[in-house]
Amino acid sequence: MKICLEADLHVHSIASGHAFSTIQELSEAAAKRGLKMIALTDHGPSLPGAPHEFYFYRVPDLPKVINGVEVLSGVEANILDPNGTLDVPVKVLGKLDIVLAGFHEDTGYTGTGIEDNTRALIAVLNNPLVDIIVHPGNPKFPIDIDKVVQVARQTEKILEINNSSFSISRPGSSAICQEIIHKAAQNGNYLVINSDAHSSFEVGKTEKALEVVQQAGIESNKILNTSVNLIKEYLRQAKQKRKKTSNS
Numbered sequence: 001m002k003i004c005l006e007a008d009l010h011v012h013s014i015a016s017g018h019a020f021s022t023i024q025e026l027s028e029a030a031a032k033r034g035l036k037m038i039a040l041t042d043h044g045p046s047l048p049g050a051p052h053e054f055y056f057y058r059v060p061d062l063p064k065v066i067n068g069v070e071v072l073s074g075v076e077a078n079i080l081d082p083n084g085t086l087d088v089p090v091k092v093l094g095k096l097d098i099v100l101a102g103f104h105e106d107t108g109y110t111g112t113g114i115e116d117n118t119r120a121l122i123a124v125l126n127n128p129l130v131d132i133i134v135h136p137g138n139p140k141f142p143i144d145i146d147k148v149v150q151v152a153r154q155t156e157k158i159l160e161i162n163n164s165s166f167s168i169s170r171p172g173s174s175a176i177c178q179e180i181i182h183k184a185a186q187n188g189n190y191l192v193i194n195s196d197a198h199s200s201f202e203v204g205k206t207e208k209a210l211e212v213v214q215q216a217g218i219e220s221n222k223i224l225n226t227s228v229n230l231i232k233e234y235l236r237q238a239k240q241k242r243k244k245t246s247n248s
Helices: 025-031 053-061 113-125 143-156 174-187 207-215 228-247
Strands: 007-011 037-040 068-079 098-102 158-162 191-194
Touching: 007 025, 007 068, 007 191, 025 037, 025 068, 025 098, 025 228, 053 068, 113 143, 143 158, 143 174, 158 207, 174 207, 191 207, 191 228
Parallel strands: 007 037, 037 068, 068 098, 158 191
Antiparallel strands: none
16 A cells, blocks of 8 residues: 655754755745645754754744645754763753754764663653654664664664655665664554655655565554644644643
């Protein structure tokens, strides 16, 4: 069965410093490609060229619908150490609609090797403010896939299959991503398929990732962004869990 996506939940604007399109241009491109929703997820401040944390205070003030496309306020936060520390303050993360987090080079990450990387991801998965782990198949940051997939299932967090990992970014990711997909299928995890667009030309371009996911036999109801309603319900439940955690 063909998987059809209604949203692209990993999109960058010119604010990320190494991307090329405005929010207006990104939403226009999404509308032309038939998407109903995008998430604006510019890079966290520890990545060279990324915006200051003050930028993320203002992202939620943007219109919720631009060019007929729903726009979620978000961030792609950077993991800084094996304890899962992120480069965006808690008070900022709590204001956003959606929070993505992952490893990036040149951000000051202090971990080394599989053990540290796995420990960091498990800590982030247990962070109630984080919704999605981005491009976990990056070979520069090897992980214990079994452990990460298991904890993601336990914490009801989403692992991303990133289209650019199969094309222009993170060489060597393909085989690792395929292993993650197969383990997720066996374990019943939810996945999300995103473009990681750094220009309007890439918004909604997820063909390579979709092909691999479909070959693995992943059911469409296990892909978060096949339905805007599924996304909203997931984020609603995540918000409720955050409130329970903060009140306990």
